[in-house]
Amino acid sequence: MNLKKILTSDDIILSLSASTKKEVIREMVECLHQRGKIEDKEAALQAIMEREKKMSTGLEKGVALPHGKCEAVKELVAAIALKHEGVDFGCLDGQPAKIFIMTLSPLNRSGPHIQFLAEITRLLKNKEKREKILQAQSEEEVLEILCS
């Protein structure tokens, strides 16, 4: 899967100002909305929060994958955000999440959604990659490290 077709450096937030789970999701949705990728930001927020209610998307090793499906997007959209101090995201290992990958896909249309998340997860299995991403100085660098 070619991530660069879905992600650009504009979809990356180097340092989130949010300090709670809800704030992280809202800030990331806002970023995508400002870039015109989401039409109805409340609907997008609701879809992601609904999914979080079922089970937290916080995985392990500081990675969280908030995602959802809704009519607020026309195609798969994604964003990456970093919070060096970490945010309590209900991760499986109890550790705070530092790298957030958000995905939103149209509700009733087929196309890669989980496949995108799986690809990112596969890449972030690499400890060195995770550390380099957190140390990156620019959005372009984050993208380069992730896709390399």
Added chain:
Amino acid sequence: MNLSPHFYQKRWLIFFLVFVFVGLNTLLAQEAKFEMGHKMTLLVIQLAIIVIAARFIGLLFSQLLHQPRVLGELVAGMVIGPYALGAISLPFLNGPLFPKGPGFLPVSPELYGLAVVASIVLLFMSGLETDLPTFLRFSVVGSVVGLGGVVLSFFLGTLIAVLLLPGVNSFLSPAALFLGALSTATSVGITARILNERRKMSSPEGVTILAGAVLDDVLGIVILAIVVGISRVQIGGSEVEWGHIGTIALKAFGFWVIATALGILSANRLTRGLKRLRSQDAIAGVALGLALFVAGLAEVAGLAMIIGAYIMGLSLSQTDIASELRNRIHGVYNFLVPVFFCVMGMMVNFAAMKRILVFGVIYALLAIIGKVVGCGLPAYLMGFNWRGAFRVGAGMLPRGEVTLIIAGVGLSAGAIGSDLFGVAIVTLLIASLIAPSLLVKSFEGGSGLRKETLLKKEEAGCRIKLEFPSFHIASFIRNRIIEAFENEEFFVHRLNIDGMIYHIKKEDVFITLHQKEGMIELSASEDNRALVSLIVMEEILALKDLFEAVQKVKKPEMVCEELASGLLSDEEEKFN
């Protein structure tokens, strides 16, 4: 103006000639129309009898005799063909149902044409079903085994022709070459079925046989191209020189390598183009059309058509549309392929075979030895013990479609007569009948390996096992998981064998889903663990939602009571 009587005579003559010409032309046209109509009627009735007989005798073989259906279809052809019942004159047809065709072929060109189209579909499907990754993974040991079998079988086939056949005194004579080529190909279908039943498909012997059989088919097809080339030169009356053979071999091998490489390299681009059609039927139709086109191109290049069809299938075999193509083409395949086997059976001339009965027996015996020793010995050298080597040799015994196609091409080119064609078919029948029992028996006993060898067990990858309290719940979840993969634009294909095994494919991602009663198991490479885990996780979460939603609606008993009440109320009550 006075005109001479000579002129009137001439004018009368011209008038007469024009009249005769127009009359004859009309008559001939009507005759041709009648001839064409008669040919088509005959073809349709022939096809009807072939389709019905092949089905019935095929079923008889598979269900009562527990033998492969193709053998039944071949026997059906022998029974209804022009050398048996088909020769009986039928009053409503003013002749026999299967009159002998012109040239070297005992069937009509129209019927043979249909068999050729069927062989293209058959080889296209074989190419699509080729397990290229398994072949590549076990290519070293598979190649050595396959090559050993091909070389020894070819050598023994040509040797016996030179030693025993009258008029054949050179290894390069068309008959010798064809008899050699006929011994080479292996049909893995029968072996695969047995290995699958015995759960030995992924055993070292199993993967060696599968990889070896792929190479055998490829080499068989390439050898056919070379043999056809040499035979054409010889039948044309020219002498064949070694340089010429080299050119033909190079051309055949070159076409094979370049076309296959081009095919595999451009397969993904082609697939993307085909997907734009946005209709699975249209994709399958165009792909089949391309297979016919490439088959035609191969023939134009001086090679056999099946090479083109096989290459096209092989190229698409690793794409994510391969399983969908197989599904869509299955209908055409099911109709045409029995016609092919039946027509091939029709060409067996028992009377002609009597003349070379001894030769036939020796040829069949050597064909079996050629494979068992030719494949078994290299298998032993590659680290199997004698038991394992025998298993590999026995697994390579069955002959199938490639052998038949080679025989058909040889017969139509006049390189072999109907007597040798019969010998080839009977050898195929004997080898395919012996192989299953030999293979089953050979797998009794312990390991077939002598020592640690080049053979490595298949990589385990990741396995995700889910246990559910009942078969119905597991089936429900299975369907949800399949739907989730389809929503992610994966192609899901249920394997046409007993049990619920699904292949889930997209580009280079390959996942297997297997349900056994209340258990679902998903296998994938380690790289795809996250994908499988996340999809299954999302579906289980969705299911939790679903159950909660059902509980919120009403008590199930109340819903059932509502549905059941009033089922027995009579009409009056309804209207009141």
